Structures are given as C-alpha cells and as structure tokens.
Amino acid sequence: MLPNDQWPWGPMRSKWSWAVMAVVLVVALAVGAQGRPGPPTDAERAHRIADRVRCPTCRGLSAADSDAPAAKAIREEVLRRVEAGETDGAILGYLVSRYDASILLNPEGDGVAGLVWALPAAAVVVAVGGLALAFRRWRARPDAAVSPADRALVEEALSSASGPRRRGER
Amino acid sequence: MNAAFGAAGVAVGLAASVLGVVTLAIGLRRSDARLLRAGQRYVWLVLGGAVLATIAMQSALLGHDFSIRYVAENNSRGTPLLYTITGMWSALEGSILLWSLVLAGYLAVMARHFGDRVGDPLVGWATITGLVVAAFFFGLMAGPANPFRLVSGVTPFDGQGPNPLLQNHPLVAFHPPMLYLGYVGFTIPFAFAVAALVTGRLGEGWLVETRRWTLFAWGFLTAGIILGAWWSYEVLGWGGYWAWDPVENASFLPWLTATAYIHSVMVQERRGMLRVWNLSLLVATFALTILGTFLTRSGVLDSVHAFSESAIGPLLLAFFAVIVAVSIALIAWRGDRLRSPGSIDSPVSREGSFLANNVAFGAFAFVVLLGTVFPLIAEAVNGDRLSVGAPYFNRMTMPVGFTLLFLMAVAPALPWRKASGELLHRRLLWPAWAATLTVAACVLAGLRGFAPLLAFGLGAFAGAAALRQLALSARASRRQGSGAWRGLVGRANGGMVVHLGVVVIAVAFAASQAYGTDRQFRLEPGQTAHLSGHSLTYLGTSTTRLPNKTTTSARVRVDGRRVYRPALHQFPFATQAIGSPSVRVGALRDVYLTLVTAPEPGQTAAVIGVNIQPLVAWLWVGGGIMALGTALAAWPGRRRRPTEPASAPAVAVSPPEPDAPERPVAVGPHA
Numbered sequence: 001m002l003p004n005d006q007w008p009w010g011p012m013r014s015k016w017s018w019a020v021m022a023v024v025l026v027v028a029l030a031v032g033a034q035g036r037p038g039p040p041t042d043a044e045r046a047h048r049i050a051d052r053v054r055c056p057t058c059r060g061l062s063a064a065d066s067d068a069p070a071a072k073a074i075r076e077e078v079l080r081r082v083e084a085g086e087t088d089g090a091i092l093g094y095l096v097s098r099y100d101a102s103i104l105l106n107p108e109g110d111g112v113a114g115l116v117w118a119l120p121a122a123a124v125v126v127a128v129g130g131l132a133l134a135f136r137r138w139r140a141r142p143d144a145a146v147s148p149a150d151r152a153l154v155e156e157a158l159s160s161a162s163g164p165r166r167r168g169e170r
Numbered sequence: 171m172n173a174a175f176g177a178a179g180v181a182v183g184l185a186a187s188v189l190g191v192v193t194l195a196i197g198l199r200r201s202d203a204r205l206l207r208a209g210q211r212y213v214w215l216v217l218g219g220a221v222l223a224t225i226a227m228q229s230a231l232l233g234h235d236f237s238i239r240y241v242a243e244n245n246s247r248g249t250p251l252l253y254t255i256t257g258m259w260s261a262l263e264g265s266i267l268l269w270s271l272v273l274a275g276y277l278a279v280m281a282r283h284f285g286d287r288v289g290d291p292l293v294g295w296a297t298i299t300g301l302v303v304a305a306f307f308f309g310l311m312a313g314p315a316n317p318f319r320l321v322s323g324v325t326p327f328d329g330q331g332p333n334p335l336l337q338n339h340p341l342v343a344f345h346p347p348m349l350y351l352g353y354v355g356f357t358i359p360f361a362f363a364v365a366a367l368v369t370g371r372l373g374e375g376w377l378v379e380t381r382r383w384t385l386f387a388w389g390f391l392t393a394g395i396i397l398g399a400w401w402s403y404e405v406l407g408w409g410g411y412w413a414w415d416p417v418e419n420a421s422f423l424p425w426l427t428a429t430a431y432i433h434s435v436m437v438q439e440r441r442g443m444l445r446v447w448n449l450s451l452l453v454a455t456f457a458l459t460i461l462g463t464f465l466t467r468s469g470v471l472d473s474v475h476a477f478s479e480s481a482i483g484p485l486l487l488a489f490f491a492v493i494v495a496v497s498i499a500l501i502a503w504r505g506d507r508l509r510s511p512g513s514i515d516s517p518v519s520r521e522g523s524f525l526a527n528n529v530a531f532g533a534f535a536f537v538v539l540l541g542t543v544f545p546l547i548a549e550a551v552n553g554d555r556l557s558v559g560a561p562y563f564n565r566m567t568m569p570v571g572f573t574l575l576f577l578m579a580v581a582p583a584l585p586w587r588k589a590s591g592e593l594l595h596r597r598l599l600w601p602a603w604a605a606t607l608t609v610a611a612c613v614l615a616g617l618r619g620f621a622p623l624l625a626f627g628l629g630a631f632a633g634a635a636a637l638r639q640l641a642l643s644a645r646a647s648r649r650q651g652s653g654a655w656r657g658l659v660g661r662a663n664g665g666m667v668v669h670l671g672v673v674v675i676a677v678a679f680a681a682s683q684a685y686g687t688d689r690q691f692r693l694e695p696g697q698t699a700h701l702s703g704h705s706l707t708y709l710g711t712s713t714t715r716l717p718n719k720t721t722t723s724a725r726v727r728v729d730g731r732r733v734y735r736p737a738l739h740q741f742p743f744a745t746q747a748i749g750s751p752s753v754r755v756g757a758l759r760d761v762y763l764t765l766v767t768a769p770e771p772g773q774t775a776a777v778i779g780v781n782i783q784p785l786v787a788w789l790w791v792g793g794g795i796m797a798l799g800t801a802l803a804a805w806p807g808r809r810r811r812p813t814e815p816a817s818a819p820a821v822a823v824s825p826p827e828p829d830a831p832e833r834p835v836a837v838g839p840h841a
Contacts, residue, residue, distance in 0.1 A: 014595055018602075025606045025627070032613040033620035054557050060415040062560065065408040067749070067766050067779070105559025107544070112551050116544045116558060120537045120566060127529045135522075138513035 046079040049091055053078075054103050062105060172235050176226035176318035180311045183219030183270065186212045187305035194298045203289045210288045210297060213274075213281040216304055220274035223267055224258070227317060231257050237325040240264060240317045246331035246742075248717030253337035259346045260332040262467055262482070263317035268347065270307045272354040277304060280358055280383075292376060295365035296358075303357050306489055314482045331718055334741040334748040341401040349394030349421060353459040355387025356428065360456035363449050367500040372507050374439055377448070381435070382804050384452075385661075388428050389800030395421050396675075396793030407749035407764045409688055409781030411789065412679075414563035419542045420462030423535055427455040430531035437521045440586065443512040446501060447528070453497040454535075460490045465542065516588040523581035530573045537566045564683075568621060575628035575676055578669050579605070579635045601638060605631035617685075625680035633673040636666040664803025671795030678788035686783035690766055694775045702782045704761055705729055711769055711776055718742075722768045724776050728754050728761055736765040736778070759784040 040048070050064035055071035063074040074095070081091045095103050107113040190212030197205030229235075231254050236242040244257045244264065258264040277300045284293045311317060336342050359380040366376040398421065403411040412418060431451040438444050464486035501508065514521050541558040548554045583597035608630035609623055617623065643666075644657030657663060691699040693708035700706070709725040723737035734752040741748065747768075754761040764779035 014599065017599060018595075021602060021606045024610055028606070028610040028613045029620065029623060029627075032609070032618055032623040034618065052561050054559060060413055060559075061408060065410060065413075067408075067764075100555055102545075102555040102557045105557050106561045106565075107548075107556045107558055112548045112554055113556055116540060116562065117566075119540055120533060123536050124529070124533050127532060131517075131525060131529060135514065135517055138515070 042079065042082045045088070046075065046082045049078050049082070049088055050075050052092070052105055053095055054105050056099055056103065172226045172230035172233070173238050173318045173320055176223050176230070176238075177316075179219045179221070179223030179226060180308055180316075180318070181219070182222065183216050183274065184305060184308035184312050186215035186219060187301045187308055190216065190301045191298050191305065194294050194301070198291055198294045198298075206294055207288045209294070210281050210285075212301070213277045213297065216301070216308075217274040217278040219308070220267075220271040223311070223317075224271050227258050227264065227267060228255065230318075231255065234329070236327070236329050237320055238317075239319045239321045242321050242326055242329040244329070244332050246329040246718060248328075249331050249337060250718065252340060252343060253332055256336070256342045256346075257332050259350075260336045260342075263311070263315045263319075265346070265350075265467075266307060266310050266315045266482075267317050268350055269354060270304065270311065272347075272350045273300075273304050273307060273357060276354055276358055277301070280361075291369045292362070292365045292371055292379075295368045296361040299361035299364045300357055303361075310482055310485065314485065330743045331741065334719075334739065334744045335405060337718065337741075338739065338748060338750055339401060339405045341397055341404065345394060345397040345401050348390050348397055352387050352389075352391025352394050353421075353424065353462075355383065355390060356424065356452075356456045356459060358383045359387070359452055363452045364497070364500065367449070367497075367504050370504060370507055372445060372504060374442065377435055377439060381661075384428070384432060384435075385800060385804045388425075388432060389797060389804070391421070391425050391428065392800065393793065393797050395425060396790065396796070400790050400793075403786070404753070405750065407751045407779075409686070409751070409762045409764075409779075409783065411786070414538075414541070414560045416542050417466045419538050420458075420466050423462060423538055423542075424455045424458040426531050426535040426538065427451050427458060430528050430535075431455060433524050433531075434528050437524050441512045441514070441521060443510045443514070443521075445508045445510055446505075449497075449501055449508075451528075453493070453501075457490055457493045457497070458539075460486060460493060464490060518584065518589045518594075520581065520584045520586045523577055523584050527574070527577050527581065530570050530577065534567060534570045534574075537570070538563065541566070571676065572624060572628060575625070575632050575673070578672065579628065579631035582635050582639045582666065582669075597638070598635070601631050601634035604634035619684050622680045622684035626677060629673045629677040629680075633670060636669040636673070639663070639666045659802050659805045661803045664799045664801070664805065667799030667802055668796050669799075671792045671797075671799055674788050674792030674795060678785040678792060681785040682783040682789075686781065688779065688781040690777055690779045692775055692777050699778070699780070701780050704780075704782065706761075706763070706778065706780060708776060708778055709733065710774070711765075722765070724765045724768075724778060726752075726763050726778060728763075734761075734763050736763040738765050738768055755787050757787060760786045 047064055050071075051062050053063045053074060055061045055063045055066035055068055055074070057068050057070040058066045061068075061071070063071040063078075065071075078091055078095075081094065086094075092104065101108070101113075107116050190209050193205055193212065194209035196202070197209050227240075230238050230241045231245050234241070234245060234247055236245075240261065240263050241257075244260045245254055249257065253260075259268045277297070280300065281297065284290075284296075287293050331337065362376045362380045366372050395418075398418070399411040402413075403409075428451075431448060434444055434451065435448050438448050464483055467482065467486065514525070516522060517526075541563055544558045545556055548556050579601060580598065583594065583601075585593065605627045609627040612623055612626050617626075640658060640663060642657075643663050644654040647657035648654040658667065687702050689699075689701050691706070691708075693699060693706075695708055695710040698705050698707040705728070707727040707730070709727060711722055711724045713720065713722045715721075718741065720740045721737050722740075723735040725733050725735055727733050732754070734754060736752040737750045738747045739750060749764050749766075751762055751764045753763070760781075760783055762781040762783065764781070765776060766779045767777040769776050
C-alpha cells in the first residue's frame with residue numbers, strides 16, 4: 001500500500017483516476033447485468049415459480065425447497081403448466097384459487113397486504129426526511145461561544161494530564 | 171428425588187430474587203450501605219438456586235428419571251450421552267431453565283465486578299432490574315413452565331427422546347447456549363440503562379461501564395446466529411442456511427438493534443448526543459429478545475425451528491409490554507435531562523455516517539419485524555390469511571444490505587466533525603479501485619447478474635477500507651514500538667476485523683444465493699448423474715439399526731473420488747423420516763447431497779437431491795472472523811486518560827450528578 005500522502009500523481013491526474021474508475025465500473029456492471037444469453041428453460045421457470053410459493057404442509061419452506069409430498073405435487077403441477085405455455089401470473093393465480101392467498105410467499109394485492117410493502121418505504125422516507133431536517137437545524141444553530149474561562153479550564157486539564165499524574169490515574 | 175431438588179432450586183432462585191429486590195429497594199431508600207450489601211449477596215443465592223435446579227435436571231436426564239414429565243418427553247434410554255445432556259434445552263421448560271442459569275451467571279459476574287461499589291445507587295438499581303428479570307423467569311419455572319412437573323399416573327418405562335431434529339447433529343450442544351449467552355447478556359446493559367434513568371445519572375458513565383458487557387453479548391449472539399445457520403444447513407436438508415423463518419428472524423432482530431447501538435453509542439461517547447436514541451435501542455434490543463421468545467414459544471407463528479409450544483405466551487407478551495411501557499415512561503420522565511446541546515456539523519462525517527448506519531439498521535429491523543408479525547396483523551385486521559416469506563425479505567432487505575456495505579467502506583475513512591474532498595480522495599481512492607477492478611474481473615470471468623456483482627464490488631470496497639485501516643493502525647503501533655499486533659487490538663481495530671468478517675459473509679451469501687443450482691435425480695445403483703461439472707455415482711443403500719433410530723443411507727461417489735452418505739433416519743415416536751444431508755465442503759463450492767426417497771421395498775432406485783452452491787463454507791469462516799474481531803475489540807487496550815481530548819466522554823455537557831461517585835468516570839481497561 002502506498003503511504004497516504006505520497007501518491008505518485010498530482011491532483012489533476014487523480015481526478016482522471018476517478019473518472020476512469022467510474023467508466024470502468026459502469027461498463028462492467030452494464031455488461032454483467034445483461035444476464036445469460038437465451039430465455040430461461042421450462043425447468044428454470046418452474047423452479048422460479050415454485051420458489052415464490054409456500055409448501056402447504058410444512059413450516060416456513062417454499063415449494064421449491066421442500067421434499068414434502070404436497071410440495072412435490074405443486075412442483076409437478078407448475079412444471080406441467082409451464083410446459084403447456086401458461087404465463088407466470090396465470091400459474092400463480094391458479095395456485096391461489098386452488099389453495100388460498102396465503103400460498104404466496106410475496107403477499108400481493110392492495111388493501112392490507114399492500115401495507116407490508118408500503119410501510120417500510122414510508123418509514124425510510126420519514127427517517128431520512130427527519131434526519132435532513134435535523135441537519136438543517138443543526139447547521140442553523142451557531143456554535144456555543146467559548147469564553148476565556150473555558151479555554152483556561154481546558155488548558156489546565158491538558159497540562160495536568162501531561163504532568164506527573166498521567167499513569168494509573170483514576 | 172431429582173424433582174424435589176429441582177423444585178427446591180427453583181424456589182430458592184425465586185425467593186432470593188424477590189428478597190434481593192425488596193432488600194435493595196429498602197436499602198436505596200434509606201441509603202443504607204449494609205442493606206445494599208446484603209441485597210447484593212442475594213445474587214449469589216439466585217445463582218445457587220439456578221445451579222441446583224440445573225444439576226437436578228442433568229441428574230434426572232442422565233439417570234433417565236422418567237417420573238419427571240420433561241425427561242419422559244425429551245429423553246429415552248436409547249438417547250446417546252451428548253443428546254441426553256443437551257436434552258435440557260430441547261424443549262420449552264428446560265430452555266427457560268438454561269435461560270435462568272445464564273441470567274444468574276451474568277448477575278453473579280456483575281455483582282462481583284461491581285462488588286466494591288455496592289453503595290452506588292447506579293449499581294443498586296441495575297441489580298434490582300436484573301433481579302426483577304430473574305424473578306420473572308424463576309416465576310415461569312415455578313408456575314406454568316415447570317421443568318420438574320411429574321408425570322401423571324405410572325412412570326413410563328421409556329421416554330420419547332428429544333425431537334429428532336435435535337438429536338441429529340452435535341451443534342445442538344453449542345448453538346442454543348451461545349444464543350442464550352447473547353440474548354441474556356443484553357440484560358446487563360439494559361439494567362444499567364434503567365438504573366441510569368432512575369438515578370438521573372444520564373451522562374456517559376453508564377455507557378462506558380457497560381461497553382464491554384454489550385460487546386460480549388453481541389459477540390455471543392453473532393456466534394449463536396451463525397452456528398444456527400450452520401446447523402440448519404447441516405441438518406434440515408434443504409440446502410439452505412437462512413430461510414427468513416420466524417425463529418431466525420426472532421434472533422436476528424435483537425442483533426440488528428444491538429449492532430445499531432454499538433455504532434451509535436460512539437457518537438454519544440464522543441459528542442454527548444443521541445441519548446434518547448441510544449437508550450431506546452438498548453431497551454428495544456432487550457425487549458426484542460423477550461418478544462422473540464414469545465413469538466417462537468407461544469405457537470402463534472409457524473416455524474421450522476419451533477420445537478415447543480406452551481401456555482406461557484401471554485406471560486411473555488405481558489412481560490414484553492411491561493418492559494416497553496416502563497422504559498418509555500422512564501425516558502419521558504427524564505426527558506429534560508436527556509436533551510443534549512451538541513450538534514452535528516456535516517452529514518459527511520463520522521457521526522453523520524453513524525446516523526446513516528442507524529437509519530439503515532432501523533429500516534432493516536423494521537422490515538424484519540413487520541414481515542414476521544404481518545400475517546398475525548392481517549389476520550387480526552380483516553381475517554385475511556397470507557404469508558410473508560423469503561422472497562419478500564430478500565427483496566426488501568437487499569437495498570438495505572447494499573447501503574450497509576457502502577457505509578462500511580466509507581465510514582471508517584471519514585473523520586469526526588467534517589470531511590474534506592481532498593481527504594476522502596486520499597483515503598478512498600484505492601479501496602474504490604479495488605471495488606472497480608473486482609467487478610471488472612468478475613464480469614471478465616463470466617459472472618453475470620446485477621445484484622451479485624454489486625455485492626462483490628461493495629464487498630471489495632468495504633474489505634479494502636477495513637484492511638487499509640488495520641494496516642495504518644498496525645504501522646502506527648509498530649512505529650510507537652509496541653509491535654504491529656497491537657494495532658489489531660482495541661475497539662476500532664477489532665471493529666475493522668469484524669467488518670472483514672461481515673464482508674466475507676456478505677460475499678458468500680450473495681454468491682450462494684445467485685449461483686446455486688439444485689436438481690433431483692432418480693438413479694439405479696451404478697448410474698451416474700452430472701450437474702454443474704460434477705459427476706455423482708449412486709452406489710446403493712444400506713440400513714442400520716441403532717437404539718434410538720433406524721438409518722437408511724445412500725452411498726454416492728462424487729467426481730469419482732470420495733463416497734458421501736446422505737441418509738434418512740426413522741425415529742420412534744416420529745411420523746416423518748428425518749433426512750441428514752452429506753456435504754462435500756470446498757473452498758469454492760459445496761456439493762450438498764440428500765437422500766430424498768429411499769428405494770421402495772423390492773426395488774433399488776433411489777432419488778438423490780443435489781444442491782451445488784458456491785462459497786457456502788465462507789459463511790462459517792466469516793462468522794469465525796467476526797468472533798475473533800469481537801474478542802480483539804473487547805481486549806483490554808492501551809489505557810487512555812479520562813482527560814485525553816480524544817477519548818474523554820463528554821461529561822462537560824451532562825447535567826449535574828448530585829450523587830455521582832467521587833472518582834471521575836472510569837475509562838480504564840475494566841470500563
């Protein structure tokens with residue numbers, strides 16, 4: 001690692017450094033986000049759907065992860081419908097009608113279920129907004145004036161600290 | 171005999187807690203040092219009661235004393251020794267006993283640590299708070315969660331044995347005690363927070379006193395959670411380690427608020443600000459350990475880990491409500507003393523980044539809590555039955571996780587008060603290059619997907635930032651002649667080591683989530699399947715009978731080399747067979763094998779599940795690094811003088827403390 005204060009280039013080149021870095025990063029992420037070539041296979045699509053559905057007879061596992069008979073049945077049904085060309089939405093809709101809305105691990109719909117998505121977003125907005133307000137208030141407030149007496153107090157504390165009492169002082 | 175000793179232990183614990191509370195309260199009222207000393211001594215009696223009850227329980231388990239209902243339900247003559255001992259925390263009543271034992275232990279260590287300050291009201295009130303909590307848990311054991319209740323009718327000849335999942339892997343001996351050391355450990359800082367509120371000594375003294383206690387509890391909780399993930403990976407057989415299950419979330423919630431606390435407390439120590447916020451985080455952490463116990467023990471939520479349900483749910487919920495109500499009332503009552511005159515100059519500063527950290531952790535905890543209890547809320551509101559599962563949590567927490575990784579990279583480079591552009595440039599340039607080159611290299615190597623690439627890049631950024639801090643610190647301490655290793659010790663440096671562990675875990679999590687594949691193969695003996703460049707040859711199955719289970723294991727040769735044996739276990743008293751996976755652990759990827767279906771009678775074909783996930787082993791390594799970092803952070807460092815400008819707690823802005831002890835707020839190795 002280079003020591004902090006001895007970069008071999010000047011401030012001008014360092015600006016270039018950040019610019020080059022940004023370009024490399026954006027290009028790499030853009031290429032990387034393209035994904036694998038070709039559409040997903042039927043098995044991949046079926047797996048992705050089963051991942052979003054609860055295994056009806058187990059506790060806390062998705063239909064894709066569980067080996068319970070009910071989960072296997074859902075997987076087979078989903079694969080059959082994927083191969084028949086149904087859309088993801090239609091398959092999930094079928095599962096909801098076959099079981100109930102609690103089969104979906106991602107709660108959907110407006111009304112109460114929508115709150116689970118909206119509340120955290122609202123909370124973050126409120127928190128960030130509150131923080132921004134606090135910073136504005138803090139900035140508006142002038143620093144407390146330092147009196148000569150305060151300075152003397154600090155001086156005294158510092159000089160006594162570096163004096164004979166420095167070790168083992170409680 | 172065992173039952174009598176056990177009941178006696180519980181009774182002693184309960185009586186000593188209550189008497190201790192009363193004695194201390196009278197002592198504090200009269201400022202009577204003798205009564206205070208006597209009250210403090212009750213802590214040792216509480217410990218004695220807990221130890222007696224524990225010995226009675228272990229003796230009952232080891233002696234297969236099936237006249238005790240708990241033993242009959244969680245032990246059998248065929249249970250191996252290890253799982254006989256761990257039977258104590260295999261179900262609710264025994265878990266409460268373990269909780270009480272750990273709590274009594276913590277209280278005793280606290281009483282010893284503050285033994286020379288029994289006259290100090292802060293210590294007195296903290297002890298009262300701790301003893302009230304102890305009284306609650308001993309009360310549970312004396313009443314609805316009595317571990318020593320006798321069986322009704324004839325003593326059975328044999329017991330049912332522990333839950334099959336709890337006698338399948340030795341990690342059961344480590345994960346629950348670690349978790350409890352974490353959960354219960356937060357009682358001590360909570361007790362001091364309450365004491366500070368009651369006595370009105372709301373300066374930074376109590377924070378400094380409890381700093382190391384918090385750190386220890388946090389370290390144990392971290393280790394407990396990681397061991398739990400490892401255990402579910404090794405035992406549950408679905409190839410995952412984290413399912414956003416209610417029980418997992420219940421342990422994760424206090425971890426999130428505690429992590430927020432150990433960061434934001436530094437702002438208070440340094441600048442005297444955020445007092446109400448820090449108190450709230452500490453209260454929330456302790457309250458969430460109780461709420462988590464309620465959620466997981468009352469049976470209101472379904473979980474893969476819910477090993478017991480009982481009627482103590484309402485009591486735990488009531489206790490949770492009392493904690494929250496009392497804490498809010500105390501904070502409101504002391505509101506005037508909690509105001510601080512300080513201000514933060516710039517968002518681009520160390521304290522600004524700690525605030526951002528707190529917003530992120532707060533949002534994280536809110537999402538996890540909301541998602542966990544939302545099915546209950548929805549059902550209560552309009553009778554909707556719905557589920558909130560892994561896809562929800564993954565989607566909602568991913569942006570928060572990225573934010574935290576970014577903050578981990580930037581925050582250590584930021585100075586207190588205000589940062590200049592020049593300084594940021596100097597400190598962040600090479601970590602940022604490390605991040606960029608990592609992303610570029612991953613893309614060139616053929617890795618795809620926005621989320622994992624971003625995670626690797628931010629991980630490299632944060633990791634490089636932490637390494638840079640450690641290297642600077644080691645160099646500085648070598649120059650001072652105290653050896654480079656000294657630069658790794660202390661809160662800031664240990665914290666950087668913890669950050670490295672977090673980065674390792676984040677990268678491993680992202681990789682295994684994004685690039686894992688799984689498939690099931692129906693194979694005849696001798697047949698070979700191929701997945702992701704690995705060959706799997708099924709050789710056949712064999713069945714063995716043990717006293718406590720019947721095991722069918724398949725032999726599968728991986729890549730033409732070693733043979734692995736995924737198995738299915740049938741336990742008596744269990745309807746469903748329990749699988750135990752067999753894992754080829756590797757630095758780059760794990761090959762995770764399960765026996766999904768054993769051959770039908772008269773047939774030879776078996777269904778083998780294969781799950782190939784990259785970097786999973788690094789999750790456990792990252793956990794180890796975090797534990798090491800915590801130990802380094804808690805290690806007694808160089809003594810700092812209380813008057814040293816860089817380390818002095820901001821006593822100047824705290825309100826007058828009429829009954830403060832004579833010596834200045836201790837900032838020594840024991841603080």
